[in-house]
Amino acid sequence: MPKDFDMQQLSTLNPSTREQMQALAGRVFYNKGLFANKEMIDLMLSRRLTAGDGFTIDKLIGSIERSEDVLDNRLGKIKLPVLIIWGKQDGLLPMSDGERFKKEITGARLIVFDQCGHVRWRNKPQNLMMK
Secondary structure, X not given: OOOOOOHHHHHHHOOOOHHHHHHHHHHHOOOHHHHOOHHHXXXXXXXXXXXXXHHHHHHHHHHHHOXXXXXXXXXXXXXXXOEEEEEOOOOOOXXXXXXXXXXXXXXXXXXXXXXOOXXXXXXXXXXXXXX
């Protein structure tokens, strides 16, 4: 984590309210117009809550807070081919992280997708698509 990173931001990765989901969606999706409407936020929140993964996400956040998942000074030990895929408009992890991974992992390849955030929606929500 950057030295100036506010660890409170990690809690936003485990949304349980419509407002929290809307804030997270604004950071992870490129097409904010599609994903910022009430119907999509409700659908994403419903899927999020029915997944039953809140406990797992909370544990992952805790491990990040305790610096258990830090890769600093370990990336150079990776000796396998690595393809790093990054969304240019990722609102969670800055492009500089992807560039650092490429630099520190010998032979790694970095592909950057423009007009792409941190995640993509797997299924097209046909009834919610904007015309």
